[in-house]
Amino acid sequence: QKEVEQNSGPLSVPEGAIASLNCTYSDRGSQSFFWYRQYSGKSPELIMSIYSNGDKEDGRFTAQLNKASQYVSLLIRDSQPSDSATYLCAVEGGSQGNLIFGKGTKLSVKP
Amino acid sequence: EADIYQTPRYLVIGTGKKITLECSQTMGHDKMYWYQQDPGMELHLIHYSYGVNSTEKGDLSSESTVSRIRTEHFPLTLESARPSHTSQYLCASSEDLSRSGAQYFGPGTRLLVL
Numbered sequence: 001q002k003e004v005e006q007n008s009g010p011l012s013v014p015e016g017a018i019a020s021l022n023c024t025y026s027d028r029g030s031q032s033f034f035w036y037r038q039y040s041g042k043s044p045e046l047i048m049s050i051y052s053n054g055d056k057e058d059g060r061f062t063a064q065l066n067k068a069s070q071y072v073s074l075l076i077r078d079s080q081p082s083d084s085a086t087y088l089c090a091v092e093g094g095s096q097g098n099l100i101f102g103k104g105t106k107l108s109v110k111p
Numbered sequence: 112e113a114d115i116y117q118t119p120r121y122l123v124i125g126t127g128k129k130i131t132l133e134c135s136q137t138m139g140h141d142k143m144y145w146y147q148q149d150p151g152m153e154l155h156l157i158h159y160s161y162g163v164n165s166t167e168k169g170d171l172s173s174e175s176t177v178s179r180i181r182t183e184h185f186p187l188t189l190e191s192a193r194p195s196h197t198s199q200y201l202c203a204s205s206e207d208l209s210r211s212g213a214q215y216f217g218p219g220t221r222l223l224v225l
Contacts, residue, residue: 034213043201043216044154088154090214096159096167098144099214103153 002027002093006102014110019076021105023089026070032092033065033072038104039085048074079109114138115217117202123223124192132187132220134202143185144214145169145177146201154201160185192224 003026013019021035032051036044048063050056050072056063062075072091076083086104093100118133136143145158146169156169160179174196175189185204189196199221203214 032212041150043219046213046215049213096161098156098159098169101154 004102009106021074025091027093034090036088117217136204140204140206144203
């Protein structure tokens with residue numbers, strides 16, 4: 001069964017630090033990778049997509065993809081208390097190309 | 112970014128009642144999904160659709176049913192609600208049939224069955 005694994009956390013970082021979130025996946029054929037942010041009681045919000053090996057930067061967020069090692073990561077620079085949320089990794093690989101979501105990593109940014 | 116709407120946002124209902132959760136999107140996306148998520152827990156795909164007249168069951172067995180008569184509309188129905196159906200239901204859509212495009216989520220419906 002295709003899987004997406006994330007450390008459930010909580011990951012606690014001080015304000016201003018870099019938060020590093022990691023995700024591994026089992027399907028070598030996966031081509032599309034996404035990071036979602038989910039605040040407590042809210043729905044997931046897409047923050048990054050990445051399709052090619054390497055880094056992709058968007059503001060304070062950087063997604064990193066290494067298909068050979070089957071991992072994707074998200075770096076959040078200058079972390080803010082407002083970044084405190086659960087971060088979901090999603091990978092193409094479900095039936096009919098659907099996304100497989102990880103269980104999420106809970107991030108807490110302390111002022 | 113997709114505009115996805117779900118109604119109602121909150122619903123408290125008694126056991127045995129029939130309910131329909133509404134989901135609409137205005138972006139013309141072909142693919143739509145329903146997920147179930149309990150507080151602090153992972154997402155579970157319960158239904159999806161590739162387009163009009165297409166519906167498929169997801170990874171999590173569900174007693175609900177769905178229909179897709181119009182591209183923009185993907186309602187979910189529970190014929191007889193039970194307390195075990197208490198959860199948050201999230202609707203999502205994506206535009207790309209040829210690859211796994213990003214999914215965009217609606218605000219969700221919180222269902223409480225008494």
